[in-house]
Amino acid sequence: MTRELEIAIAYLQEEVAPRAAELDCDRAALGQALAGLGDLELLALSVTANEETFRYFQEAIARYSGALAFLQTQHQSAAAMLARSPNEALQREYLPHLANGSRLVGVGFSHLRRHPSPVRAVPTEGGYLVDGEVPWVTGWEFFSEFIVGAALPDGRSVFGVVPLSEIEGKIALSAPMQLAAMTSTQTVTARLDRWFLPDARVVMFKPPGWLEEHSRKNVLHHSFAALGCARAGLDVLLEVARKRKQAFVLEAFAALDRELTIAREAIFAAHFHLDSDARNPLILRATAIELAVRCAHAAIAASGGAANLNDHPAGRAYREALVYTVTGQTPEVMAATLERSIGNFARG
Structure with a gap:
């Protein structure tokens, strides 16, 4: 067992497990638990740890709190995407701050499995205009931003960082969904109306059929x-x-x-x-x-x-x-x- 995993399991057993019921329904308590992972610099294990350590961690955190597991997984996914991004300026801005949680980022791209995609983007000068409804974004009021995925006219997908907040006329968020479990994770729907995604905020592009192939592998x-x-x-x-x-x-x-x-x-x-x-x-x-x-x-x-x-x-x-x-x-x-x-x- 790696030192990172030892630290994580000790924290989960001592601080998280006794509060699991509270974390499931109390947003503030869940935020404290997430911050605790950040204090231990465990919020970017998808980038900093070896694959085996990360998978053992994902198993362990789900054992002690499903809500915390689900919430931090969104951020870990965003961290992994940013680490693989060819946008070096974006990496310099985000990567030093992901493990400790001083920057928290979610994701919203599972809708790309749908055809046609409910979120689309068209090229414009200096970036892309993004339109559509992202049906699932977890982490409102935890994450200040999320990586959205949008389908391009040529069949590719573009991924970029956008605010996870209401912006009049451009981004509208639903009330948090009343899910059967993990309601404290604040899952919302995000509606983007011709949101300008500048080239500087683009994380990456993916070819047609990427998500299906990724899911199979x-x-x-x-x-x-x-x-x-x-x-x-x-x-x-x-x-x-x-x-x-x-x-x-x-x-x-x-x-x-x-x-x-x-x-x-x-x-x-x-x-x-x-x-x-x-x-x-x-x-x-x-x-x-x-x-x-x-x-x-x-x-x-x-x-x-x-x-x-x-x-x-x-x-x-x-x-x-x-x-x-x-x-x-x-x-x-x-x-x-x-x-x-x-x-x-x-x-x-």
């Missing part, structure tokens, strides 16, 4: 958060087993723990190409999603009626499993998830 990326969510469910289940001292609860924990351990090893091996005989990554992704749901559901069942309370950790893990079921979802991931669900139903 990196289908396992979202599996790590699902694994962390599954472990969160098992944490609750184990605590119940110790309190109730009922053999069947401990047996359920042991069985699910074995399944999760096997799946986790397979996913890490496949991601890092350690196993040439690894199963189809889509199957592994669907397995991680299924385990997140099943482990959280087992925690609910074992917790009894108390799990109905809004701040119960079992219910929170179950709601977070819903989010990870559809995060970064493509038609292929949807099909694999449904096939896995049908298979389980048939076996039952």
